[in-house]
Amino acid sequence: MSVDKIKTEKSVPNYETLIDDGMKVLSKDEYLQGKPVALTLVSKTNVVAYGTIVDVNGAGKLLHGVPLPMNCMRVSVDEAVEKSALLPFPIPNECDTVGDAIGTHVSCPAHLVVMKDEKPQRKKIVEKKSNPVLPSNVPRSLHILYCYDKRGLKIPGKHISMFLDHDLFDDEYELLVDLEDITPFYLLEPISANCIVVYMWILFKKMKKDNKVKKFRFMNPHTISVMPYVSKLDENEKIEHLNSWASVLVDRLSGAARNQLVLVPYNVGCHWILTVIDPYVEVVYLLDSLSHRNRYEDWKYGPRQPDAKQCGYYLMRFMKEIVEENAASDKDSLSSIFMKTVYSNEEIDEVRSEWAECVCKTLCFVLFLTPISVVPLVALVVFGLYELGFPKVTRE
Known part of the structure; x- marks a missing residue:
């Protein structure tokens, strides 16, 4: 041989x-x-x-x-x-x-x-990367949060506790955000359901401010998304889980008001999609950033992600545009919103920045519990001074 x-x-x-x-x-x-x-x-x-x-x-x-x-x-x-x-x-x-x-x-x-x-050795053109570990163009507030992540959350069991509005999911809800959520978000890697829930909370607070709470309703992705252990269950156990998820979804839909859209983020297994439902007229739309996977033209909505990692960020952008554009359940309304074929880096960074600022504002309540070197930086983000360029912080 x-x-x-x-x-x-x-x-x-x-x-x-x-x-x-x-x-x-x-x-x-x-x-x-x-x-x-x-x-x-x-x-x-x-x-x-x-x-x-x-x-x-x-x-x-x-x-x-x-x-x-x-x-x-x-x-x-x-x-x-x-x-x-x-x-x-x-x-x-x-x-x-x-x-x-x-x-x-x-x-x-x-x-x-x-x-x-x-893998076999083969010739390949090597592209030069200026900073392969930490990207240099991330939003400032996200960089500050990442610095806090490395210093304050590196100890096992440390997390940021966020108490969400009761009306968000009609339940008292405490969300624990840790380094396993923040680090992938900073590196533009696939994100967790915790990251999705934080952004839903951001949009919900905007809806309250703009008097749009009766227009949209959110479904908690933690209660219905596919979990890794499910694939290892036998058929009867899988059916039991599916029935449980269906019951939770039905309860949420039954609480919707007339002309209120229900936004349902769902992880099908390594991929996030957004389902938009109007239960009163029995209309369902699927916004999938890998839209070419769908066979039916009526189900194809939304820009397409450029790689295999950004589905979660695209989902957040989908929800942002639906809420801010005051979308209705008719097909023309959604079609007019999602005319683009792809989102720009600036549009994705906008939702990442909003996400980071929200988490930083939560930290302002526990500043004295954080490492002393991080306290001034988090405070500057909270009060909006960092976005104005003060102080200048060297990226690591």
Whole structure:
């Protein structure tokens, strides 16, 4: 056997891994989910894209409404090396090439999925990145919050406690925001349901100020979104969970007033979408930043995200424009709002800045409990002085 053949023979490893917590055995599926991989065609030396494993064993599961083929993995396409390369399993009338599939999920034969640390060496143009760890163009208030995150929340168990208005979800609600929420938000990585809830609170306070509370109603994403453990339940347990989620959603819809839209953020598993419902006229709209996944034209609304990471930020922007533009339930109203094909960096940074300022204002109530070096910076953000350029803080 030649040396080259030995180097390229390995693909996805077939083993179990032990962890210290009670010597729990992780199956291959659990170990590989979320791992970065290289996608190849024909042979393992022909890398056409890079992505992330979403589901190792896709047998019997649906992807874009079609059952996954046998011995295939569900993989998100994050970066294309050869955009014109044909997909092994094209998505009818939507995606035929690797370039079309950026930001969505595809089926890929398991033997052509190569772990990134085992991928074959191939020549590739290396783009220079000025600051690969901390971006230099983040909103100022978000940078301050990130600095606080590193100093004040690095100890396990530390968090920012936010008590939300009772009327937001018709319930007393305390939200705990920690470094696992703030750090991805700063780095423009996929965000948690906590981040979505914070922005819903921001919009709700604007609605109260503008007398729009009777126009819109929010659904708590924590109560209905897909949780990682659900896929491991048996069929009866899954049905029980689905019935529970349906009951919660029905209760929320039944409390809506006439001509009031219900905004329902939902995580379908590694992807955020926004459903807009008018329960009185039985109208439902789906705003999906990966809109090419939908087969029906009537369900295609909203700009499309440029990568596989920004769905949460696009969802927040969707809600912002619906509330601020005073959208109605008719199709023409939503169509007139979402005319763009993509949001600019400035439009995404606007919602990120609003989010950071809200969390910073919450911190003003606990300034004396924060590290002393962070207190003045948080206070400046709270009172709006930092946005005016005072003081000048060097980014780390």
